[in-house]
Amino acid sequence: MKKLINATDDVLTEALRGFAAAHDDIVRLSLDPKFVARKAPRKGKVALISGGGSGHEPMHAGFVGVGMLDAACPGEVFTSPTPDQMLAAAEAVDGGAGVLWIVKNYAGDVMNFEMAAEMFAGESATVLTNDDVAVESSLHSQGRRGVAATVIVEKIVGAAAERGDDLAACKALGDRIAAASGTMGLALTSCTVPAAGTPTFTLGEGEIEMGVGIHGEPGRRREALRAADALVADMLGAIVEEIKPAKGAPALLLVNGMGGTPLMELYLMLDAARRRCAALGIEVARTLVGNFCTSLEMQGCSFTLTKLDAETTTLWDALVHTAALRKGP
Numbered sequence: 001m002k003k004l005i006n007a008t009d010d011v012l013t014e015a016l017r018g019f020a021a022a023h024d025d026i027v028r029l030s031l032d033p034k035f036v037a038r039k040a041p042r043k044g045k046v047a048l049i050s051g052g053g054s055g056h057e058p059m060h061a062g063f064v065g066v067g068m069l070d071a072a073c074p075g076e077v078f079t080s081p082t083p084d085q086m087l088a089a090a091e092a093v094d095g096g097a098g099v100l101w102i103v104k105n106y107a108g109d110v111m112n113f114e115m116a117a118e119m120f121a122g123e124s125a126t127v128l129t130n131d132d133v134a135v136e137s138s139l140h141s142q143g144r145r146g147v148a149a150t151v152i153v154e155k156i157v158g159a160a161a162e163r164g165d166d167l168a169a170c171k172a173l174g175d176r177i178a179a180a181s182g183t184m185g186l187a188l189t190s191c192t193v194p195a196a197g198t199p200t201f202t203l204g205e206g207e208i209e210m211g212v213g214i215h216g217e218p219g220r221r222r223e224a225l226r227a228a229d230a231l232v233a234d235m236l237g238a239i240v241e242e243i244k245p246a247k248g249a250p251a252l253l254l255v256n257g258m259g260g261t262p263l264m265e266l267y268l269m270l271d272a273a274r275r276r277c278a279a280l281g282i283e284v285a286r287t288l289v290g291n292f293c294t295s296l297e298m299q300g301c302s303f304t305l306t307k308l309d310a311e312t313t314t315l316w317d318a319l320v321h322t323a324a325l326r327k328g329p
Helices: 008-022 083-093 107-119 149-163 167-179 228-243 263-280 310-317
Strands: 027-031 034-038 047-054 071-077 099-104 124-129 181-187 207-210 221-224 250-257 283-290 300-307 320-322
Touching (some): 008 027, 008 071, 034 083, 047 107, 083 099, 099 107, 124 167, 149 167, 149 300, 207 228, 228 263, 228 300, 263 300
Antiparallel strands (some): 027 034, 181 300
């Protein structure tokens, strides 16, 4: 294992200190318990809180700031954060309008956020993301896994909260965006969790994992690497089959890197995906390309399609200022 670390037990603390130092104009850091909060939370606004295991950077701490999350709770690498982290984060950023938890559909995340919600004295609601169309269930979840569409939910609902929508409206919008989204990923290589020291799985030369999960969970099948156009056709076909976008209706297309894929290849995949969407009658009205929901140093990518309408397009375009996503003046 080759990684730029000191001791494996200190990776998260040291990474969080570095992140907070790099973005001290946007966030503030608590280390006991661990959470990242918006530096200047707004009173009277619904507070958005998400979190999950580390190793998926910039998700979630990179999306704390104006127009997205008010706090993020990082667990150890690929390990759910604890209820005390979530509770402390909620108490730190609650502006009096309630807390909306945005939770990826993994058993540990769901259980711990439920416990935090029960302990929290204020009003709260939960949006569950379950956009991974590769499998219906896994060892880590009941139903589809929550992956890159979580970023889209955080951005669109974050804009709604910023404009003053109440808790019920923010939850309803989050549920709507989650239901309108589908994601499919593939891996060219595994990743290595620092505490494990060895790759999570192995792929032969010329093999890929189609439908891989963001923790290295198995996908639909292991197959030979093919040309990008052929891979894109399969990935988008699986998403379209699930979310059934209307012909000619607008959609957001996210091309997400898994951490180790060059941007040149991600842009190539975007080109292939746009051509495939045109053939399917899907209008790609908005795009986002880059590393947003990663799996350490895994090589590979995922596509997320989210059906848009006039309101959600406006909210997607709204100002946002976070470490990892910025739009507006």
